[in-house]
Amino acid sequence: MPTYEMKPDDLLSADVQSIPQPDDSSAYMETPSLLSAINPFTDNQQVQRGRDAAFRLDNSLGSFIATAPFSQFDKVDGYNPFDNNAADLKGYEDYADSFIDAGSPDETRAIMNRIDQQMQDRQYLSDTGGAGTISSLAMGLIDPINLASMFVPAGAVVRGGEVAATAGKFALANAVGGIASEAALSTTQETRTLEESAANVAVDAMVGGILGAGAQLLAGAGQRAAVSEAVASNLRGNDSPQSIGAEQVFNTTLDQEQLAGLGLINKTLSVNPGGRLAQSPSRASRAINQQLAENNYYFAKNDEGLATFTAAETKIKQYDAMLYKQMESTKDAYQTYSKNIRSTGGTRMNFVDFNEAVGMAMRRGDQSEIPEVAQAATQIRPMFEATKVRMQEMGILPEEVDVSTAQSYLPRIYKFDKILSDRTEFRGRIANWIQGISSKGADAASTRIEKIDSGLAAAAEAQPRAQTLADEIAAAESWSGRKTELMDEVGNRTKLIGQEQDLTARLEKQQSQLATAKNQKLISRLNKEVSDLRTKLDDIAKAKEELPTLQRHLDLLDNPRKYRSELRKLQKKANSTTRLNASRERNLKAMEPLSREEAEDAADEIVNKIIGAPSGLVPAQLLPEKIIGRAGFTKSRSLLIPDERIEDFLESDINHVMESYLRQVGPEIELTAQFGSKDMGEQIRQVSEEYTQLIKDAKTPKERGRLEKQRDADLRDIEAMRDRLIGTYGAPKDPRSFFVRAGRVARNVNFLRLLGGMTISAATDLMRPMMQHGLSKSLRPMGAMLNNMAAVKVATKDLREMAVGLDYVLSTRTKAIADLTDPYSRRSAFERGLNWGTQKFGNWTLMNQWNSALKSWSGLIVQSRILDNAKLLSAGKEVPQKEVRKLAQIGIDQSMLRRIGEQFAKHGEDMDGLMTGHSHLWDDRAVREAFQSAVLKDVDSTVVTPGVGDTPLMMSNEVGKMILQFKMFIFAQHNRVIASGIQQGDASFYLGAMGTIALGAMVYVMKQKLSGRDIDYSPNNLVKEGIDRAGMIGWLSEPLNAVENISGGRFGLGAMFGAPPVSRFQSRNAIGALLGPTFDMAGDGAVIANGVLNGEFDSKQVHAVRKVMPYQNLWAIAPLLNKVEEELK
Incomplete structure (x- = not known):
């Protein structure tokens, strides 16, 4: 770390005796709230004072700064603080050793003040409770010694190779870091005892992890004694048992549903709905959270072999396999068509027109004059039939379903943009249909009147x-x-x-x-x-x-x-x-057909319902109430106009239709299968009833009030994640508004202009399989991949049946990270072009290929791990406890593992050590679904893919999407890597974390070279960049980096390491640092406009022009643009 020469007055006043001493106000001080404590921008004076105290007490850099001026005092000849029976040290006898080198009365008094300050800091942090704990965590987290010792393989502190022999539970590396940190703190703090430091290092070894500074938090003043007594239970995350009044619907206890790992780390998960529900006082909320949203957490029950529930979200994602098959079938059919049309010399239609033709054929009994189109339609038809059968099994559809609007079924997806641009024509067609139906209804009513009269005579x-x-x-x-x-x-x-x-x-x-x-x-x-x-x-x-x-x-x-x-x-x-x-009266009314004015009025109302549908989910009941009972409209409220009459207003592109259809029916099917109904009414009732009992059992009004608020919060989070799965949460009231559509366009443009180097950034993903599964388990499939590609192809095909490794076609992870997942969006020609561009951009950056390959590798690892253990159990051998816990975490208990072994024996294959189950052939549906869900869940946690429970709720509304674009990954990383890894708590995670930091430093070097910027090879800078690029402090890096950008580097991660600001957002302006890439682009636009208007187009304006250009940092283009930009400056 660099040191800086400074005058004493820079740190303390010239008269050190006048060091201001804080008042001891603990007796009447109100404890600050945890919300204030975690808010980096809080103006709460108590929190700020606590942070200052924690920085001096629990951060080696802060402790050093607090000590720095004591080497600057002028010595007084003959001075000895121990003269006169140490009269000058009265009251400080316990710290006499600290005065041995005191050379003057001033220095003696300064040491006394320093001891007083340390004792007051300790007392203050203790008195502020949880807020003090969080302050200690934050300051310990950024301790340079902790970070360097944990993350630099070739750093000054050498990590031994004995970690793997520590039973996988204690991080030797973090213990070594704790020793180094305690040594530094003990050197600069008189009040830090050897016993305390030894206890701190012991706890460091137990609670370590990549956030090893969290152990330093535990060493914070006033916290050590309580934590030392409770560390065993905290490591398992157990709370005290609570009374549960709701109906017993789950077979586990509240304690068993408790998050594993360190409770203080788990509290950082509370920024997202899944993390909040996992720590709810309601057992029902905790269990429903697991059943609803996918997570990578470990729970206490996993230690007992009790499986985490399979989430509906995981099952919904498996519908991507169906979408992938459809897209591949269509692409294969088009290739065949292109080959045949070339041989006949005909005119070839493009791929988009071919997709449209397939959709049209599916409305016409899967028939087409083009054989390849008919073939594609025929191959896709079973997919719709499969979903129909599943919906009938769930009771969503009746047993008998007839297609009344076309020869054969194709989901009706409207072209919203065309309807808006040609509303009069669309309304006219609907009005004509309404009038035609009404006229026929009037004639039918006249015939019915005659029959009714005959019936009256018979009566x-x-x-x-x-x-x-x-x-x-x-x-x-x-x-x-x-x-x-x-x-x-x-x-x-x-x-x-x-x-x-x-x-x-x-x-x-x-x-x-x-x-x-x-x-x-x-x-x-x-x-x-x-x-x-x-x-x-x-x-x-x-x-x-x-x-x-x-x-x-x-x-x-x-x-x-x-x-x-x-x-x-x-x-x-x-x-x-x-x-x-009565029937005669109705038919007398129905004998009068609707007028043209009435038909057009009804058509207007129908059009408004279509274009105003939230998230594009058009309701089935479209006919206005006022025409029900009139001629031709006596029963159904569905718009049964034949598809052919409005076909040009309907999406026929089979790729878009299938994606929209599956995004709609997938959640409806799986939520109904998991909870009995899509709205989850019964589960919401269970949560509410359990809270009613908890409130009844509460002892104080304050506790009852807290539980009431917690009930509201739980229900809000459950409903929000449900609606996120359905696609309606945060849906704008007016999806046609300029703001909504402009925001969507801006996010696509940001993706194209800013993420050209995302594949390089993703290099840190290489260590994730090793963090999740260990080195040996990760490398075994890699060996097979190198030696037997035929086997790999077979196994990879199996994985695709589970929806694993489909990114090359679907861009699943890329779109999720960039917040571009909106299958129901309105699609103008411009928007369609942008969507096409973003899909291709993911391929041009090689990100989609990277994701597909990495997910396939991860899938081979976890599949082999499950099947290895299944074979072990089938052979009558005992499955190791570590494997029992891991399998339970991904949703497989011992009973299910045994059944998996039976299915593998029937259908699976061991190809020279590479296991594949051929699970799509398994005849036990429950086992097949459990196995495939476990593999998919683990893969999407290994190669981090954000889920509905991973991000704050505000990221689902339009403003949140704009401000927090590209932040989904860091929140998911925090949940699925950092917190989960600490809960995992074995050597694999810690060793993988160190490798990830090293790769992060490598990414920094590559990015700097690609952008033409200088590279700082200093160790502290590489460590800082490695931590930031690897995302190893989770979402905490975002406020740190924003503050660093705004402060010009005076505060933030760079300042903590004595290094320049982090390079990741170096080109972003202050507005962009606070308000996201869209406002950053607007700021660049302002810079360009200012230069044009003032006639000053210098390097600042040139760089701003480059930043707003799509593809400007694409790896293949960026070096060329670097040279052009340099020439123009």
Whole structure:
């Protein structure tokens, strides 16, 4: 470190006795908030004072500065502070050794003041609690000795090779760094004891890591005793058990869901939603967080072999494999088409037109006059069918789904820009369709009126019949239980009626005799006989009347179901009058078709819904409520206009359609599969109920208030990550606005003008597989890659089935890092051109190829690691605890590992030591999904690819995207590398970290040469640049670099190392340092405009012109532009 000659007055006043002593206000001081403590720009005086104290106490540079003037005192001849029984040292007897070299009374008093200052600093940091701890962390983090000893392989402190033998849990390198740091601090601090330094070094060895200065934090005043007692539990991240009142929906405890590693480091994760939820007091929130968003954290349960939940985000990313297959199929078909068209001498369409033709064919039964187009459509069709079947399994779609708008299904993606530019035409077509449907509906309504009238007549006729039958059934039921008696009654009447003919003949005979009789007695007798016969005939006549009724009763009793069913039918028909009358009224209304004005008004409303849809997700229900019930529109509210009628307003480019479709249905399918519904209503209820119980159990109003706020925060973060997956979080209210579209264009332009050298910057990624898996496991697949390329091709093809290594085609990581993932964006011709340019730019920079290769390598490593352990378990051997923990962290427990071994035995292959599972052939779906998700999760954490839980929520809105563009990676790096690596806590991480820093220094050298700038080879500068380029202090580097840029290098990482400012943002102006690359570009534009208007076009303006040019720092172009710029200056 360089030293600088200075006068005493530069550091302290001329009269050292007048060193101001801070008041001891700890008795009445209010502890500053943690939010203020982590805010680098806070104006909180207590926090600033704590930082000053921590810099003097826990940073070797600060401690040295505080000591510096004591070599400047003039000696007094014969002076001895120990004269007169050391009267001058009264009260400082415990620190007598510090006064041995004191040469004057002034120096003695200065040493006393220094001791007082150290003791007050310690007490102040202790009294400020968490804020003091954070201040110590920050100052210890930037301690030059700690950083240099940890990150410079050839530095002054040599790291031994015995790290690998330390059981993988303690970082010997950091212990050595701790010894060096403690030695420096002990030299400059009287109050630092040997026992304290020894304890600090011991804890350094336990909690070390790439943020080894965090151990120095633990050595901060007032913190050591508490941490030394609690270090064992802190290393595992355990909190005290809490009461859980919500329904038991997970099989783990709150402690098991606790983040592993050092709790203080884990607190730095609280800037992102995934990190906050991982530390929530709610067990449900912690578990749901794992199920929702992908992370690379270790949890306490992983030590027990309990697997981290597989995240819905990981499963959603696997749909990229389907998109990749579609794009490759289309590209292959186009190549075949191009070859065939050349042989026939025909006119060849370009690739974009070919993609459009494929989309059009998919609306026409996959048929086309061009065989290659039809072939591509046929190959793509099963992909849509697969998603349809999956959605039917989830209950998202009904079992029977008919395509009513085309011969065959192609998702309807609207060309928003064309609709905006030709709205009148689009609205007119929809209005014409509405009127046509309405007219047909009116004719159909007239026909229905005739049928309804016929039904009303039938209902009127059925009414009396139903009543009669009901009366008959009631009368028959009066004989229920007396059927024999009824049969007797029927038999008696039948017998009586059978006598009618004989009695009639006798009556006629008697009447004939009566007519000729003369004898009075005979006449009397005949009259009596005639009267009797007539009475009997009257009885017969009555029996004839009663017999049918009695027989009907008997029939009804013999066939009750038949007549009950007949009665129900008659009653239903009779009771249909009300329904038919209502239907008649509706159809009378529907007989009047919509007017042209009404149709155009409805079409206007439909167009507004389409172009105003958030994130381009157009709702299925588009028809206005006011036309439902009018002619032709009685049920569905879907816009069922045939695709062919609006085809020029629909996207037909199959690549864009497939990407948009999968981005929409993928989250809906996987969220439904994981949580039961896309809105996660049940999970939100569980979290809320658990907090209700926690609040009920809280002891104080303050604690209850804190839990209420925490509940709101948890629900906000869960819903935000859910909506990020769906694509609607932060969606602008007006996606058509100039600000929104200009911001999107600006981000694309920034990507093209600033990231030409991103592949060189990504060289530090080379160490990530070794950090994650260790040297031997990382190099074994590399050996196979060099010796057996055929095997590598087979294994790489398997990885692509898992959506691993697809960046060359999809630019997945590049777009995520540059914040260009917006598949639903409006696409003008200019925007389409920019999108094409950004895709190609990723290939021209070789970044996509780099990402594909590195992810493939990482995929081979983790796949082999899983399968090796699966074979071990299948052979009846014990899996090492380290492997159990790692496998659990990526979502595989021992039971699943055993099932993976069974599937590998059936379908897998060992190709000269290179393992591949052929997992797409596995017949156990659950095992296949678990294995593929584990591989993909680990790969995207090894080759850091930002996820929905990795970045602050503000980065999803338009302002955040603009200001924080290109910052997604550093937040993801902090989560997936720094914090996760410290939680991992083995030698692989620490050795890999040192290699990463070395590569970062190499990147600095290469970048400087490429840009034509001088290279500073001083060790402190290389260390500083290596740390910064490797991102090894995570998101903390961003505020440090911004402050450094604004302050002109007076503060920041460079100043801490006694080196120039970091080179990464050397060309960025102060506005850009604070507000991001878009404002940086605007600042450069202002510089150019000022030069043009003033007629002064010097080197500043020339450089500004270069900076706003796309491709200006592309590795192949930058050297040429360097020379041109130099000539123009």
